[in-house]
Amino acid sequence: MRNLLISYAKAVCLTGLFLLSDCSDKDKDKAKQQPVPFINQDRFDRYDSIGNLGGKPVSIPGGVVSTWVRYVGDPGDFDAIRKARKYKRPPITYQLPIESFGFVYRLTDGAVLSRKEQTDIDYMHDNKTLIRIGQPFPWGDTIVYNLYGPEQLKTYDYRFKNIIESTKENWNFEYSKQKNKVFGLTYYQANNGIDPSTNQPWTDNIAGRDLYIYRDANNNIKTLILCDIVDQVKLCEHDFFISDFQVKVNMNYNRTYLKLWQQTERNIASILDSWVVTNEGKLIKKQAGK
Numbered sequence: 001m002r003n004l005l006i007s008y009a010k011a012v013c014l015t016g017l018f019l020l021s022d023c024s025d026k027d028k029d030k031a032k033q034q035p036v037p038f039i040n041q042d043r044f045d046r047y048d049s050i051g052n053l054g055g056k057p058v059s060i061p062g063g064v065v066s067t068w069v070r071y072v073g074d075p076g077d078f079d080a081i082r083k084a085r086k087y088k089r090p091p092i093t094y095q096l097p098i099e100s101f102g103f104v105y106r107l108t109d110g111a112v113l114s115r116k117e118q119t120d121i122d123y124m125h126d127n128k129t130l131i132r133i134g135q136p137f138p139w140g141d142t143i144v145y146n147l148y149g150p151e152q153l154k155t156y157d158y159r160f161k162n163i164i165e166s167t168k169e170n171w172n173f174e175y176s177k178q179k180n181k182v183f184g185l186t187y188y189q190a191n192n193g194i195d196p197s198t199n200q201p202w203t204d205n206i207a208g209r210d211l212y213i214y215r216d217a218n219n220n221i222k223t224l225i226l227c228d229i230v231d232q233v234k235l236c237e238h239d240f241f242i243s244d245f246q247v248k249v250n251m252n253y254n255r256t257y258l259k260l261w262q263q264t265e266r267n268i269a270s271i272l273d274s275w276v277v278t279n280e281g282k283l284i285k286k287q288a289g290k
Helices: 002-033 118-129 157-171 255-274
Strands: 049-053 056-060 067-071 098-106 139-146 175-177 186-190 210-215 221-227 235-242 245-254
Touching (some): 049 098, 056 098, 098 118
Antiparallel strands (some): 049 056, 221 235
16 A cells, blocks of 8 residues: 555656646747847947837837836826736837837927936036026927827817817817917917906916917828916927827927927937837937937
């Protein structure tokens, strides 16, 4: 009986070893099927952030990203539910869709802020000097959103309609289309610039921001800009789509630079294009921010 038990125990152990060996082999096979992607570095040995943006593989310089790169499926910043805590992101590759990321852009010359580079020094200098004396700050916060789903809107038509309707309903004023364009943008002003309650210029209501839009050849709104009319530092919120890149962009900058809106959109498109790489991660162009 004792010999029989010993023989059984040996058989169980051998079976376990075979199973472990089999699992190990399967894990090795999976590893072979998912090779570690090549990731570019900058001169400070910082690794680029990689992924798929607008259907294109991209390599975003590590010194450029001002907010972390969020991938499609990642839980929200304040999502503490059990499902979010258990979430495990798939391996990051050049095919993993990016949801959004941010960087800082200089409107005067199209430069990208990159830590430890000259632009970093420039930004700190401007931040300490220009804001203190009330001069226009030439840097704009930029967030890029990936349009990875067919259901995602590719125009601002609905948002424009919602702004027009909601201001009338919630703030009791209407936007009036102005006769002349501003910098090539169709211009809408709150109540023609007059506050109906005082019959005075509409300059004391933060809700009555100036509204500008640009329509493409198909009459779809591809650019929508709202600019402050009150406070010392007047900001513009600039939203636009890029025609040959399936992304949309949100920017905030000093109203002084509204006149550069077209140049800004072209420059942002060029910056994103400079980060496009081959499917294997090889650089195609000189990367903006390096």
